[in-house]
Amino acid sequence: ARHHLALYRFLVRLVRNEAVAEELVNETFVEVWRSAARFKGRSAPSTWIFAIARNKAVSILRKRADEELDDHTSLAVEDESDNPEVTAMKGNKAKLIRQCLEKLSPQHREVIDLVYYHEKSINEIATITGLPPGTVKTRVFHARKQLTGLLKRAGIDRGWP
Amino acid sequence: MTEPTETELLLPWYVTGKLSDKDRARVDAWLKEHPDAAGRLDDIRLEMDETIAVNQDIRAPAPGGLDRLMTRLDSEFGPAPDIEKRNWWQKLAGSLSDAMQIPVMRHAAIAAALIIAIQAASIAALVHRPAGPANYETASGPADTAGESGSVLLVKFASQATAARISALLEETGGTIIKGPAGGGIYLIRFEKRKPAAEKKLIASLRAKKDIISFVAPNG
Numbered sequence: 001a002r003h004h005l006a007l008y009r010f011l012v013r014l015v016r017n018e019a020v021a022e023e024l025v026n027e028t029f030v031e032v033w034r035s036a037a038r039f040k041g042r043s044a045p046s047t048w049i050f051a052i053a054r055n056k057a058v059s060i061l062r063k064r065a066d067e068e069l070d071d072h073t074s075l076a077v078e079d080e081s082d083n084p085e086v087t088a089m090k091g092n093k094a095k096l097i098r099q100c101l102e103k104l105s106p107q108h109r110e111v112i113d114l115v116y117y118h119e120k121s122i123n124e125i126a127t128i129t130g131l132p133p134g135t136v137k138t139r140v141f142h143a144r145k146q147l148t149g150l151l152k153r154a155g156i157d158r159g160w161p
Numbered sequence: 162m163t164e165p166t167e168t169e170l171l172l173p174w175y176v177t178g179k180l181s182d183k184d185r186a187r188v189d190a191w192l193k194e195h196p197d198a199a200g201r202l203d204d205i206r207l208e209m210d211e212t213i214a215v216n217q218d219i220r221a222p223a224p225g226g227l228d229r230l231m232t233r234l235d236s237e238f239g240p241a242p243d244i245e246k247r248n249w250w251q252k253l254a255g256s257l258s259d260a261m262q263i264p265v266m267r268h269a270a271i272a273a274a275l276i277i278a279i280q281a282a283s284i285a286a287l288v289h290r291p292a293g294p295a296n297y298e299t300a301s302g303p304a305d306t307a308g309e310s311g312s313v314l315l316v317k318f319a320s321q322a323t324a325a326r327i328s329a330l331l332e333e334t335g336g337t338i339i340k341g342p343a344g345g346g347i348y349l350i351r352f353e354k355r356k357p358a359a360e361k362k363l364i365a366s367l368r369a370k371k372d373i374i375s376f377v378a379p380n381g
Contacts, residue, residue, distance in 0.1 A: 006300035009219045022222045030233055097211040116212035118300040121179040137170040144173070147208065158204055 006118060007053055013113050014057040014106065024060070028053040043127045047120070050128045054110075061106065093156065100150035108143030115140055166191075172198075176205045216300075311351040312360045313339070316367070317376035318346070326373050334363070349380060 004025065011021035031052050039048055104112060114120045114128065126133045148158050168191040174180045175188045192198055318327055331337070331350070340349040352363060360379065367377045 005221050008222060009216045009300070012219050013216065018219075018222065025222075026229060026233060030237060033234060033237075094207070094211055094214075097207060098215050101208075101212060101215050112208070112212055113216065115173050115177060115179075116209040117216040119177050119179060122174060137167075140173055141165055141170055144208070 007049065010050065010113060010118065011053055011057055013109060014054070015060055020060060024053060024056050027056050031056070043124070047124045047127050050118075050120075051130070054128055096151065096154055096156065097147075100147055100154065103150055104143060104146055107139065108146050111136065111139050112143050112147075172201060173205055173209075176202060176209060311353060312355045312363065313349055313351045313380040314364065314367070315376070315378045315380050316348050316350050316374060318348070319371065319373055319375040322373040330370065330373055334367070347376070 007028065008021055008025050011024045012018055015021055015024065028049060032049055035052070039045070043051075101109070101112065111125060111129070114125045120128065122133045122136050125131070125136045129136065131139065151158060168187055171180060171184055171188050175185065180188065192202075334352060336350045336352050338348050339351050342348055355363060364377055364379070367374050
């Protein structure tokens with residue numbers, strides 16, 4: 001159950017819609033069932049499953065990019081009462097970091113989640129995302145750099161990514 | 162801001178413990194030369210803590226997901242209309258063309274599907290975890306419990322056993338696959354620790370399910 005909750009959370013963070021994420025979990029397992037014969041064991045099964053899930057999420061996101069944004073598919077709408085600058089004033093650093101994490105671009109959010117929450121290695125992230133390992137490392141660096149920029153705008157200067 | 166060195170790029174994985182021994186040693190050496198970098202590791206740990214918190218705030222979906230998935234699998238992979246009736250398991254096995262010629266590959270491929278099916282069955286057990294400053298836990302949760310005690314049995318599943326029946330049996334008996342398949346399609350399955358007499362009873366009851374289990378014995 002733990003692993004499926006992890007997959008569901010991975011997808012929610014990507015597509016920002018719980019109902020869509022739940023459907024994607026089902027789609028993923030149907031695909032896994034269909035493709036089990038092609039699984040050669042070169043990666044851990046969970047890595048393979050995550051890669052399938054990610055591809056399905058990316059298809060949805062690409063389709064969504066062509067659609068007009070609406071209440072269901074738009075990214076988190078700015079809530080002026082809960083933005084990093086306001087939170088910084090309130091002195092809650094942890095909450096501030098969390099808000100800035102939510103503001104990362106989808107590409108950056110994805111790799112940050114894979115490193116820190118899903119505890120994937122560089123090679124596992126490379127398999128899941130289809131990126132070369134070198135690009136995985138630099139993408140995480142740039143994600144952290146974006147996070148630093150967001151924190152700086154809110155008044156916290158870390159000085160480096 | 163200067164570009165990071167190769168070693169600096171590794172710092173997030175150093176904190177999560179997901180580096181090779183060689184890369185970890187490289188970072189250790191770099192940290193010794195740059196003692197002022199300790200603050201960076203603290204920042205990374207804080208990023209990690211809050212990333213975990215953000216993810217843990219996402220509640221599990223409502224129950225019923227397994228039913229919907231199984232209904233979907235049923236409709237897509239139900240028995241073929243041809244003369245030779247196949248259940249899911251056989252249809253899956255039948256689709257493994259060249260891989261089936263190699264016993265090890267056959268078992269590996271079936272094992273992958275089995276593990277996936279068993280994991281799919283656990284969707285029904287998804288439990289909402291309350292959000293908030295509870296103990297943080299990454300996606301993998303507490304340390305791997307393979308080392309925990311329990312009654313470990315060697316099990317081989319019958320060739321006609323369906324994934325759904327295997328997972329139902331494991332659910333019913335509280336079994337967890339901890340290793341396998343080894344040669345001959347043998348799995349190591351851990352059950353709740355039992356006294357010898359109760360373990361014998363479990364083995365007997367598993368042996369009686371000849372449509373699911375073809376072989377079962379204590380491990381050692």
